[in-house]
Amino acid sequence: MIAKIYRKYGFLILIAYLIAAFFFPVLGVVAVICMLSPVIFALTGKGRYWCGHFCPRGNFFQNVTCHLSKKRPVPAFLKSAAFRTFMVLFIIGNFSFGIYSNWGNAYGIGMVFYRIIVITTLIGVILSGFYLPRTWCTFCPMGSISSFISWLKRSRQRRGYTKV
Ligand code: SF4
Numbered sequence: 001m002i003a004k005i006y007r008k009y010g011f012l013i014l015i016a017y018l019i020a021a022f023f024f025p026v027l028g029v030v031a032v033i034c035m036l037s038p039v040i041f042a043l044t045g046k047g048r049y050w051c052g053h054f055c056p057r058g059n060f061f062q063n064v065t066c067h068l069s070k071k072r073p074v075p076a077f078l079k080s081a082a083f084r085t086f087m088v089l090f091i092i093g094n095f096s097f098g099i100y101s102n103w104g105n106a107y108g109i110g111m112v113f114y115r116i117i118v119i120t121t122l123i124g125v126i127l128s129g130f131y132l133p134r135t136w137c138t139f140c141p142m143g144s145i146s147s148f149i150s151w152l153k154r155s156r157q158r159r160g161y162t163k164v
Pocket of ligand 1: 057137
């Protein structure tokens with residue numbers, strides 16, 4: 001029951017975040033939960049379970065922007081390993097620089113998170129309009145890191161490195 005409601009309305013968490021952190025930028029850091037969770041799920045062997053079930057932004061694309069979507073196939077280059085790697089490095093680089101230059105300033109650090117969430121969500125919304133609703137998810141850095149971790153875990157299992 002709760003899972004069913006969340007699947008339909010989980011995007012409200014994203015909207016609440018965008019409004020709350022607009023007025024209280026310090027709250028921007030709350031985004032760290034959604035950034036680390038997909039990685040933690042992947043590390044615990046659950047693959048991209050977070051992306052498929054809990055991510056408020058994925059839920060937003062699935063339930064809201066899908067109504068505006070032309071649902072064209074995602075261009076191949078957005079799914080390529082090169083572009084996904086670039087996005088991981090680009091976003092991590094931006095975060096690291098932003099946090100480093102605002103160290104000791106809670107407002108500034110909150111804004112670093114908030115700005116990146118707003119910009120990447122806007123990009124995701126625009127892409128949703130042209131391509132499949134969850135186009136952003138094909139190269140979202142946190143999704144890519146989770147996929148990479150899951151792939152590593154699978155290849156270790158195939159080579160028999162896991163404990164029996
Ligand atoms: S790929 Fe990124 S935006 Fe999409 S569901 Fe996963 S964490 Fe959320």
